[in-house]
Amino acid sequence: MKFYRAEQGTQNMVTRRVRVIKTAGVAIALSAVVILLFSFWGPQGAAPPKLILVLAIDQMRFDYLMRFSDLYKGGLRRLLDHGAVFSNANYRHAITSTAPGHSVILSGRHPSHSGIIANSWYDPFLKRVVNVVEDPTHSPLGGEGRQASPVNFMGFTLGDMLKQKNPESRVVAVCLKDRSAILLAGHRGDAAYWYETSGGNFVTSTYYMSKAPAWLQEWNNQRLPDRYAGKKWRRLLEDEKLYEKYAGRDAIEGEWDRKDIVFPHSIRGTPPQSGFYDYLRRTPFVDELTLSVTIQAMRAHELGRDAITDILAVGFAATDVVGHTYGAESQEVMDQLLRLDLILERLFQEVDASVNLVDTLVVLTSDHGSLPLVETLQAKGIDARRANPSLLEAAVEQALETRFPGVESLIAHFDRDIYFDEEVIQKHQLERKEVEATIIKALLSTGLVEAVYTHSQLLSNKPSSDPHIELFRNSFFQPRSPHLIVLPKKYFYLDPRPGGTGHGTAHDYDRHIPIVFMGTGIKPGLYPDPCGPEDIAPTMARLLGFDYPKENDSRLLLEMIQSAPSSVVLDSK
Numbered sequence: 001m002k003f004y005r006a007e008q009g010t011q012n013m014v015t016r017r018v019r020v021i022k023t024a025g026v027a028i029a030l031s032a033v034v035i036l037l038f039s040f041w042g043p044q045g046a047a048p049p050k051l052i053l054v055l056a057i058d059q060m061r062f063d064y065l066m067r068f069s070d071l072y073k074g075g076l077r078r079l080l081d082h083g084a085v086f087s088n089a090n091y092r093h094a095i096t097s098t099a100p101g102h103s104v105i106l107s108g109r110h111p112s113h114s115g116i117i118a119n120s121w122y123d124p125f126l127k128r129v130v131n132v133v134e135d136p137t138h139s140p141l142g143g144e145g146r147q148a149s150p151v152n153f154m155g156f157t158l159g160d161m162l163k164q165k166n167p168e169s170r171v172v173a174v175c176l177k178d179r180s181a182i183l184l185a186g187h188r189g190d191a192a193y194w195y196e197t198s199g200g201n202f203v204t205s206t207y208y209m210s211k212a213p214a215w216l217q218e219w220n221n222q223r224l225p226d227r228y229a230g231k232k233w234r235r236l237l238e239d240e241k242l243y244e245k246y247a248g249r250d251a252i253e254g255e256w257d258r259k260d261i262v263f264p265h266s267i268r269g270t271p272p273q274s275g276f277y278d279y280l281r282r283t284p285f286v287d288e289l290t291l292s293v294t295i296q297a298m299r300a301h302e303l304g305r306d307a308i309t310d311i312l313a314v315g316f317a318a319t320d321v322v323g324h325t326y327g328a329e330s331q332e333v334m335d336q337l338l339r340l341d342l343i344l345e346r347l348f349q350e351v352d353a354s355v356n357l358v359d360t361l362v363v364l365t366s367d368h369g370s371l372p373l374v375e376t377l378q379a380k381g382i383d384a385r386r387a388n389p390s391l392l393e394a395a396v397e398q399a400l401e402t403r404f405p406g407v408e409s410l411i412a413h414f415d416r417d418i419y420f421d422e423e424v425i426q427k428h429q430l431e432r433k434e435v436e437a438t439i440i441k442a443l444l445s446t447g448l449v450e451a452v453y454t455h456s457q458l459l460s461n462k463p464s465s466d467p468h469i470e471l472f473r474n475s476f477f478q479p480r481s482p483h484l485i486v487l488p489k490k491y492f493y494l495d496p497r498p499g500g501t502g503h504g505t506a507h508d509y510d511r512h513i514p515i516v517f518m519g520t521g522i523k524p525g526l527y528p529d530p531c532g533p534e535d536i537a538p539t540m541a542r543l544l545g546f547d548y549p550k551e552n553d554s555r556l557l558l559e560m561i562q563s564a565p566s567s568v569v570l571d572s573k
Contacts, residue, residue: 046520048544049361051304052158053351054313055344056105056180057514058098058320059503060366061328062087065514068246068337071237075344076337079364083518084560086527091368091513092534092553094471094487094506098320099132101367101533102175102183106157106313108537110474110551115154119179121480122413124422129413133182135205141212142220143201145194150182150207157186158537158548159311164188168308172301174202174294175315176286180367184313190301193293195286200225200277202293215300216293224289225280226271232264233283235331236338247334254375254386256325256499263331282325284339287318291343295350304355309544314347316340327373327501361519361543365533369510370503374493384491387448389416392486392494399442400435404428410435416494417482439484448494451487458485470553471506521562531557 066087069080079085093100093111095118103109103116111117116132123130135149156164159171171189175181181192182205191208193216195201201220204212235243243250255261260268267283269276280286294314297303303310319336326332351360377384393414400410407428412421418439425432433456440452451468458469458476468487475481488494490507503510515533518524521543534554541548542556550556 047307047359048309049519050307050309050359051351051355051361052309052311052540053347053360053362054106054184054311055362055364056102056175056184056313056315057340057364057366058177058180058315058317059323059368059370060319060514061369061509062089062512062514064319064328064333064337065516068334071242071246071338072341074341074346075348076341078345078348079362079516079518082524083362083364083516084522084524084527084557086515086529086531086557088528088530089365089513089515090508090511090530090532092471092511092532092551093474094468094485095475095504096368096506096510097504098177098367099179099183100475102180102315103153104533105365105367106159106184106186106311106537107153107155108158108534108548108550108554109155110534112474112476113155113551115152115477115480116183117475117477117480122419122482124412124419127412131179133179135207138205138207140196140203140205141209142193142203142216143196144198145196145201145203146178148178148182148205148207150185150187150189153183153187156188157184158540159313160186160188161541161546161548162309162311162544166308170301170303170310171313172297172303172311173313173315174290174297175313176281176290176317177315180315180317181313184315191297193297195281195289197274197277197281199274200271200280202289213300215296219293219296223271224292225277228267228280228283228285229270229276230267231285232266233285233335234264236335243331243334247331248329248376250331252327252330252373252375254373254499255327255330257497258499261326263335265332281318281321284318284322284336286321287316287340287343290314290316291347294347298350298354304351304360316343323370324500324502327376328370329372329376358520361522361540362517363536363540364514364516364518365536366513368503369512371491371493371501371505371507371509373501374491377491382491384493385448385489386493386495388496389494390496391446392416392443392448395442395446396439399438403438404430404435413482416486416488418484418486420483436484443484443486448488448492449486450489453485453487455481455483468506471511474551474553515557517557517560523560523562525560527557527559529559531555 097119099116099119100111103114120129120131133148135151136147138149162169173181173185173192176195178194181194185192193202193204196203251262268279303312322332322336374384374386410424413419436454443449453472458473534551538548538550539557
């Protein structure tokens, strides 16, 4: 049966290239066929997957995968039973935000090389903060939204390489967040779709197409988000004691805005208010909407319908917003994961019906982890603290006024990290190292900060005993990175809001995430060796039978591959 599948796939690939032979010449076309056949040859000579399904679960800590494993009955259960689960996967960069994480998954590149250092950064020429995917030259399609494209991403993704070698491969991303979809789709992606709270629509960009596709307009015209108006988010399981067993008691002090922290939760606002569409993100229901659009996109783009490998990247983000709001050990997060389990199973069933899971390579991972709720940590006797970053700003301002009296606007932008106004430093003929030393001393004096990193430290390759220095070097891209980058103390949450939690640091709870591969040629099991999301793209390339550049600290996840093939060098022409 395996030989039949491989032969059938090979025949399909040759058939699809008859058009090329007629138009480009027999010799060139046959050469292309040979290159592609060998480039895509996988383990044990099997046919390549028709579809690569990438599941990016925003803010999914690794422990979510195991903590509720007894309760999973759907897609997460399937992945645990039939997938290769990497239990010691950690990001190798320090700024663990949504954009850097998603930029790594299919590129394998550190932010130091891709330029995706954060969700946003201060631009000294525009003298304002810019969003990671903003692009004023491209307009939204399908509804109101951000002007966006991958213009700020430097480098390429696995999808970009697939399409370069074979333009007939299709690459599509559907995510709740624009930065997630755009960075997963890469520069050559056929489409990226995301949710906009301004109108409750899923939209795309003129970067990908000239007008919104009819199927997307039809989906938006159904106003599916509006159907959740007045609906309450109730526990999926009726047994409240089960939630107490796995997640503790409900309504912990410190959750969100300290209001409406008891199940069930009402959705605030009414459509067409943007506040309603924004609040909807704090419920599992947005994952249902993401699934619905994903299924429509998969059908419309005919993903996995032939022997040429396509990529579908899906970003489910309710786990992130629910996690921010209620904390990692809340009943809300538990309920969200149980619902996500069922949503993933529905997606797997759709893929099985239209493509066949046997012909699909599945990869699940996350863009970052998160800090548990400060109050939950404190109840366990851990030294955790919640503080307003304005305390840092006040300490810095006072120190600068004392040391450099009369010098105003030394800091161009302060958001825990610091950007200098270099024109002010030059105008007053100040020593940059002296300015840095003054600020660093002030920051450390607050008792909230573990370390502060300068450009000169991060540009240096000097060995250091600092356990975090390489993580910060991997996050550092000089034209965009802050002049001073702050690492808060472990378990300290710096945020102006009264409750909730977050991520973004180099600490292990923000970097530890799941990686799971499932598909033909993958050996199921638990794999404990250290690895990271940087390893995903080069490993998938190996499964497809070609080389993909790795970072110096990255590796191939060969231990899960059945009869891992020797690498094949692609023709660069």
